[in-house]
Amino acid sequence: xxxxxxxxxxxxxxxxxxxxxxxxxxxxxxxxxxxxxxxxxxxxxxxxxxxxxxxxxxxxxxxxxxxxxxxxxxxxxxxxxxxxxxxxxxxxxxxxxxxxxxxxxxxxxxxxxxx
Amino acid sequence: xxxxxxxxxxxxxxxxxxxxxxxxxxxxxxxxxxxxxxxxxxxxxxxxxxxxxxxxxxxxxxxxxxxxxxxxxxxxxxxxxxxxxxxxxxxxxxxxxxxxxxxxxxxxxxxxxxx
Numbered sequence: 001x002x003x004x005x006x007x008x009x010x011x012x013x014x015x016x017x018x019x020x021x022x023x024x025x026x027x028x029x030x031x032x033x034x035x036x037x038x039x040x041x042x043x044x045x046x047x048x049x050x051x052x053x054x055x056x057x058x059x060x061x062x063x064x065x066x067x068x069x070x071x072x073x074x075x076x077x078x079x080x081x082x083x084x085x086x087x088x089x090x091x092x093x094x095x096x097x098x099x100x101x102x103x104x105x106x107x108x109x110x111x112x113x114x115x
Numbered sequence: 116x117x118x119x120x121x122x123x124x125x126x127x128x129x130x131x132x133x134x135x136x137x138x139x140x141x142x143x144x145x146x147x148x149x150x151x152x153x154x155x156x157x158x159x160x161x162x163x164x165x166x167x168x169x170x171x172x173x174x175x176x177x178x179x180x181x182x183x184x185x186x187x188x189x190x191x192x193x194x195x196x197x198x199x200x201x202x203x204x205x206x207x208x209x210x211x212x213x214x215x216x217x218x219x220x221x222x223x224x225x226x227x228x229x230x
Contacts (some may be wrong), residue, residue, distance in 0.1 A: 004157070034218065036219075041223070041224075042223050042224070043119075043121075043205050043207075043221030043222050043223045043224050044158075044205070044207075044219070044221045045221065046218040046219070046220075049218065089157065089158070101217075102160060102163070102173075103158075103160075103219060105157035105158045106157050107155060107156055107157045108155075108156075108157060
């Protein structure tokens, strides 16, 4: 079945450093790709998404480009802030037998930004 | 403001007891989901429902039960048959479950501890 692999955390950075969190996927079709963020003690929030190859999703200074040739969707931010400390989940949508879709999540990468 | 409400935030139960987790949404979403999150792991789908009075098993449904009597509500019962019930449980909803561009909206979760 489809799957998502993320780099293991925690990722620890100083404020204003450049961030990359790697995400690769395996899929038989052409899934949409997502990044979700989970702040401490909360549920997940959609951060950005891309629905087809070469699409770039962006939000709050974060970006990710759908790379079909490398089956990747790496998350980047040019200058992180302490408030970006959270767990980041990469996900893809997989079609079900009943023609609906479900999300397949990676294991999450914890980011810790130090002042 | 529209959103998803999960209650309680923390729940403690003795082994052998059934427990029901509440999930209510006022987003007018058709689809609702229950996920389980364990430390260092991604989210695993327990049950989902695309319409009132209908629901399907996800990847780890054993030991759980749900009902969908109202569009707004999707309670999850963790039964005594669930071998490892201690976890963080997340409820989510979406406009339609078969839309590639339909992101999930999450509640803030319920942390269940069974001793």
